[in-house]
Amino acid sequence: MDRDEFVADCRVRAATDLFAHTWDPVVLAALASGPRRRRDLRLAIGGIRDKVLTDALRRLLAYGLIDRRAHAEAPPRVEYALTGLGRSLVDGPMRALGRWAIEHGDQLLDAER
Amino acid sequence: MDRDEFVADCRVRAATDLFAHTWDPVVLAALASGPRRRRDLRLAIGGIRDKVLTDALRRLLAYGLIDRRAHAEAPPRVEYALTGLGRSLVDGPMRALGRWAIEHGDQLLDAER
């Protein structure tokens, strides 16, 4: 991997932007263990607003990281799940980041925000 | 790694927040090949404003990911470098993210922004 691939206009930049929105990685993580209904998602995450969750889901759908399945029932049932692409992101880079956080997280001086 | 370690209030969340600011990972990447003076940093990155670079450097210093060395000379010389912690982040998770981006980046539908 060349150094310049890392700087400014590069594909790595596009990848880090996937984490630019606070809740997006959290939603991805909540889907790591399998498909989930919207409500379960919101409860599992905790502290997320409906609007914010909607925004996050929309972005992740647009990126092709998750997909949405609506079942025509009453009451309505909608499930979200990782796509293959989303799965590869979660199992690869996100897991690596998780391991790093567990190992080095306590060294972060100002990580509270 | 437990599932709950991944969701909402967890250390992974703290880690993803490190990528929440657009230019922070770019600056880290630009320091991957070794210490750099502020000016070189700005030129290597390209398209970054002085103020924005200052903001990014301040955050990274506060997080303990980089350090700053000012040499008492004329003209002034200031060098920034990765700390051990910063190095571990760049060589680990960021590199994993880079590999993922190179492999799967073209599948991102709306990654332009």
Next chain:
DNA sequence: CCGTATCCCTTAAGATACTG
């Protein structure tokens, strides 16, 4: 249950100019 519609507030980040 699954969202949408507002309103508000804060902050990132761009643009421009200037100092030690």
Next chain:
DNA sequence: CAGTATCTTAAGGGATACGG
């Protein structure tokens, strides 16, 4: 060279209420 000082704009995210 290495920053600081303002100003401005856009957008993320929180709070609350309502609609299909």
